[in-house]
Amino acid sequence: MTTPLHETTLASKPSGDVLAIRGGRPLHGRVDVKGAKNLATKAMVATLLGETASTLRDVPDLSDVAVVRSLLEVHGVRVTEGDEPGALVFDPSDVESAHFEEIDAHAGASRIPILFCGPLLHRLGQAFIPDLGGCRIGDRPIDFHLDALRKFGAVVEKLPSGIRLSAPNGLKGANIHLPYPSVGATEQVLLTAVRAQGQTELRNAAIEPEIMDLIAVLQKMGAIISYEPNRVILIEGVETLRGYDHRSIFDRNEAASWACAALATDGEIFVGGAKQQEMLTFLNVFRKAGGWFDVREDGILFRRDGELKPVIVETDVHPGFMTDWQQPLVVALTQAPGRSVVHETVYENRMGFTAALVKMGADIVVHPHGLQDGPRRVARRDLEQAAVITGPTPLHGADIVVPDLRGGYSHVIAALTATGESKVSGVDILSRGYEKFLDKLTALGADFDVIG
Ligand code: EPZ
Secondary structure (H helix, E strand, C coil), X not given: CCEXXXXXXXXXXXXXXXXXXXXXXXXXXXXXXXXXXXXXXXXXHHHHHECXXXXXXXXXXXXXXXXXXXXXXXXXXXEEECCCCCCEEEEXXXXXXXXHHHXXXXXXXXXXXXXXXXXXXXXXXXXXXXXXXXXXXXXXXXXXXXXXXXXXXXXXXXXXXXXXXXXXXXXXXXXXXXXXXXXXXXHHHHHHHCCCECEEEEECCCCCHHHHHHHHHHHHCCXXXXXXXXXXXXXXXXXXXXXXXXXXXXXXXXXXXXXXXXXXXXXXXXXXXXXXXXXXXXXXXXXXXCEEEEXXXXXXXXXXXXXXCCCEEEECCCCCECHHHHHHHHHHHCCCCEEEEEEECCCCCCCCCHHHHHHCCCEEEXXXXXXXXXXXXXXXXXXXXXXXXXXXXXXXXXXXXXXXXXXXXXXXXXXXXXXCEEEEECHHHHHHCCCCHHHHHHHCCCEEXXXX
């Protein structure tokens, strides 16, 4: 039986959602983006470091947020609704050790648990981190995290079901040079160094806007953090931190996704809450690909500017073109006349989603070891992949299965761009990164039913 759309939100359905999507209808209307998943979840972990309660505002209703909330609760943090919709209050006064089994049961399919290491070591002297989940987009090792934690003085013990950490002599500031500007490892260092004894110097740090927002959160808590323009972050450890009151930075990944949906379906979408400054690189590529946008006080309006154009894009760490932006863009590029190339330089397995687009009629050739030809801005990494997209190719409906968060979004957008009906399975994974996804699709005039 078909579920009425207004009764359905992805975040409230556990798993196995299947959509029947009838495409070929441009998306029109307004969607609002809230706090960034990739800040909110980290700022929630930071509440463990404070002596008093913290308030986080604009917290998105996502399954990753629910995972972090329940992990905090398992450790004794009291989480309650705040004084406005979307605000959560975290009271860490009764933080306590949790049992392995409990932590494991609440860790879900998320990678955020690894960031509990530093705060739990400071609070409790030990931490247990279960095997990590997250999108299957590459090996996603945690060696940078563990190497950094060891430099702070943590003892890391590998167990069959995860890792156990202890800090018999406390945590001390360290000099750390990351082999790659990893977002997670930079956050790991920040969350550990703020209360470590002495100074920490972090080189080759990631400087994504969400990291800058996390630094702002930590500074509100009493941390002393400065940074230099060359990816160097300096942290002077302090003995105690207090709670914070903070409104999360907007979700620029979600904003870019809806912008690409307007581009692919030839529609017009106003993304409320989107800001230009954090999206400069995306907006440049969007414009080069034939997109038009108007930056307004309360958001950005996106649509096409005549015919689409092929582009050559390299994903990179900030301030480069984010790896999370390429999947929805690729759908639009299937409709651009000519040859586009997307070089994926951050993850080694982030082109798997293109197989479904090919099934729908797209002409995409994936080079699993990247393309050697032509000058490149980003130095080649061993794990690089490249997709060559030749368009325009009309897309037709097909039965497809969502592979991961951003790839899954691109599948839905491809189905909305295609003529005929598509059956898209496993869309519940989108609840990890897109709040009220089905409601937003409905608001934009998408023609679909929830069939499973
Ligand atoms: C964050 O992942 C985001 N996730 C990802 O968003 C995002 O794609 C990524 O940063 C890049 O911007 C969250 O914030 C929860 P990394 P993270 O550490 O921190 C390698 C989404 O869809 N690496 O910057 O896990 C790694 O394999 C998600 O919202 C190591 O080799 O990414 C990758 O090749 C998906 N060893 C590269 O670094 C390590 O110890 C970048 O990873 C850590 C990372």
